[in-house]
Amino acid sequence: DAKTTQPNSMESNEEEPVHLPCNHSTISGTDYIHWYRQLPSQGPEYVIHGLTSNVNNRMASLAIAEDRKSSTLILHRATLRDAAVYYCILVYGQNFVFGPGTRLSVLP
Amino acid sequence: DVKVTQSSRYLVKRTGEKVFLECVQDMDHENMFWYRQDPGLGLRLIYFSYDVKMKEKGDIPEGYSVSREKKERFSLILESASTNQTSMYLCASGCWPRDRVVPNYGYTFGSGTRLTVV
Numbered sequence: 001d002a003k004t005t006q007p008n009s010m011e012s013n014e015e016e017p018v019h020l021p022c023n024h025s026t027i028s029g030t031d032y033i034h035w036y037r038q039l040p041s042q043g044p045e046y047v048i049h050g051l052t053s054n055v056n057n058r059m060a061s062l063a064i065a066e067d068r069k070s071s072t073l074i075l076h077r078a079t080l081r082d083a084a085v086y087y088c089i090l091v092y093g094q095n096f097v098f099g100p101g102t103r104l105s106v107l108p
Numbered sequence: 109d110v111k112v113t114q115s116s117r118y119l120v121k122r123t124g125e126k127v128f129l130e131c132v133q134d135m136d137h138e139n140m141f142w143y144r145q146d147p148g149l150g151l152r153l154i155y156f157s158y159d160v161k162m163k164e165k166g167d168i169p170e171g172y173s174v175s176r177e178k179k180e181r182f183s184l185i186l187e188s189a190s191t192n193q194t195s196m197y198l199c200a201s202g203c204w205p206r207d208r209v210v211p212n213y214g215y216t217f218g219s220g221t222r223l224t225v226v
Contacts, residue, residue, distance in 0.1 A: 034214055043112075043198050043217030044151070087151075096215070097167070098143075098151035 004088045009103040012078045020073040020102055022088030027068050031090040035062065035073045038101070039084045047073065049091070078106045111135075112201050114218040121225050127186040129221050131199030139202050140182035141215070142166075142174065144195040151198065157182055189225045197221045 005023040012018040024033065035047040048055055048062045050071070055062040061074040075082055087101040115130035133140065141156040143166075153166030155174040163174050171193060175183040182201075186193055202215035 036214065043200075043220050046214030046216065049214055097153060100150050 004090060004099050006086070006088055006099060006102045008100070009105065011105045011107060012075075013107050014080060015077050018075040018078045018082070018104065018106075020075075020086050020088075020104065021070065022072070023070045024088070024090055025069045027090055028092070031092050033062065033064060033068075033071050034089045034091050034096065035060070036087045036089065036098075037082075037084040038087070039081075044087065044098075047086075078104075080106050080108060082106055112199055112216050112218040114197075114199050114221050116221050117219065119221055119223045121186075121189050121223065123190060123225055125186075125189050125225075127189045127223065127225075129184040129186075129197055129199075129223070131182045131184070131201075131218060132180055133182075133201035133216070134180065135201065135203070135216075136179065137201040137203045138179075139215075140176065141200040142172075142182065142184045143198045143200065144168070144193075145198060145220070146195050154184065189223075191225050193223065194225045195223060197223055 032049050032051050034049040036044040037047055038044045048057050048060050050062045050064050063072045083104055083106045085101040085103050087098050089096050112133045121127050139158050142154045143151045144154055145151045152168050154168055154172050155163055155166050157163045157176045160176055160179050173185045198220045199218040200215045
């Protein structure tokens with residue numbers, strides 16, 4: 001399975017943008033890039049996914065490098081409710097494997 | 109909204125007991141998954157299923173089995189519970205077809221079952 005690498009933790013101030021990086025240098029042409037987040041005491045929650053082009057939805061934006069070896073999840077204005085563990089995952093077919101993720105702290 | 113419902117939020121069982129964890133989804137999804145989550149180890153895939161009566165082993169299937177008799181229900185079975193199976197168990201479902209037609213959403217997780225084996 002292709003692997004992803006993320007920083008263990010990041011901090012952000014409330015109402016500022018947050019850029020969460022993910023490296024996936026062994027990505028294959030058919031892997032989709034998914035992002036999930038897990039709030040305390042809850043199951044993971046889908047955030048966004050993409051293949052080659054940048055993607056936007058109501059929760060976040062996903063910027064994918066031209067060579068697809070890295071991507072960045074962008075939260076445009078962090079709130080205290082965005083404090084969570086964020087997972088970047090490569091998905092092919094039915095199986096997807098979680099790494100340790102990035103723990104995001106949001107400071108008031 | 110898609111709902112994935114896990115039958116119990118908290119469960120305490122004795123060593124050696126047979127334990128059933130139930131998961132039901134209401135969106136006619138083909139794919140269903142069972143993970144366990146432990147501090148420092150993250151989420152690890154136990155089993156998954158992409159169709160009724162189909163199952164595939166994940167990374168840590170030992171000590172577990174699964175059942176998928178109906179499309180909406182995916183059960184995780186601990187044949188003889190042991191203390192090292194104390195964990196948070198998470199079920200997920202989604203529609204990620206093998207023909208590579210991509211739906212505009214990801215997988216949906218349940219809220220989890222925290223199982224303690226004593």
